[in-house]
Amino acid sequence: MLPLGNIISKHSINFHCYADDTQLYLSIKSEENDHIEKLNACIRDIKTWMTINYIFLNPEKTEVIILGPKNLRDALSAQIVSLDGISIAPHSTVKNLGVLFDQDLSFKAHISQACRTAFFHLQNIAKIRNILSKSDAEKLIHAFVTSRLDYCNSLLAACPKSSLRSLQLVQNAAARLLAGTSRRDPITPLLVSLHWIPVDSRIKFKILLLTYKALHGVAPSYIKDF
Structure with missing residues (x-):
């Protein structure tokens, strides 16, 4: 898992790894539209790295949550229907190390x-x-x-x-x-x-x-x- 951090850092995305659990963090302002593509590019590189190492990115265990005011969440949710071909529906709750x-x-x-x-x-x-x-x-x-x-x-x-x-x-x-x-x-x-x-x-x-x-x-x- 060690090379994964270098791949994510290359895209200037914050991340946190705990054992085999990897979380990506993006802070997005309402007028910024390029961050989704940045996230897509990062996911694309991660999938390539996983393929080389015979690992599969499981869509069923890939979750997205949007934090912020409801009107901005709804607008962003409409943009995030998939990440590099992986169908993603933003969740209302996600579990983070038991929380x-x-x-x-x-x-x-x-x-x-x-x-x-x-x-x-x-x-x-x-x-x-x-x-x-x-x-x-x-x-x-x-x-x-x-x-x-x-x-x-x-x-x-x-x-x-x-x-x-x-x-x-x-x-x-x-x-x-x-x-x-x-x-x-x-x-x-x-x-x-x-x-x-x-x-x-x-x-x-x-x-x-x-x-x-x-x-x-x-x-x-x-x-x-x-």
């Missing part, structure tokens, strides 16, 4: 999916809660539920509290399951007793931790350089 990105960057789809998955695991843990010690139950909750609330949560820093409310409901349900309390009992004292930071504070803590690491030279270079 669902939507066209408005509201992350509503990601939050909804995270909550569904977390509640599914909570229901399974609830079925065996009576045979688990409190410490073992807490380990399961952190492994299957809290980990999903925390995953890439710094992306949610600009989300309104209304969007984060569903994530907080998941944490509240997990705390009540662990402690064996009812929904009528106040949640704040319970979270304090468990030393569980609320969801919005966990997001702020993640960003503060990254900032601290960047200032002290122990963050990855792409963060530290900022």
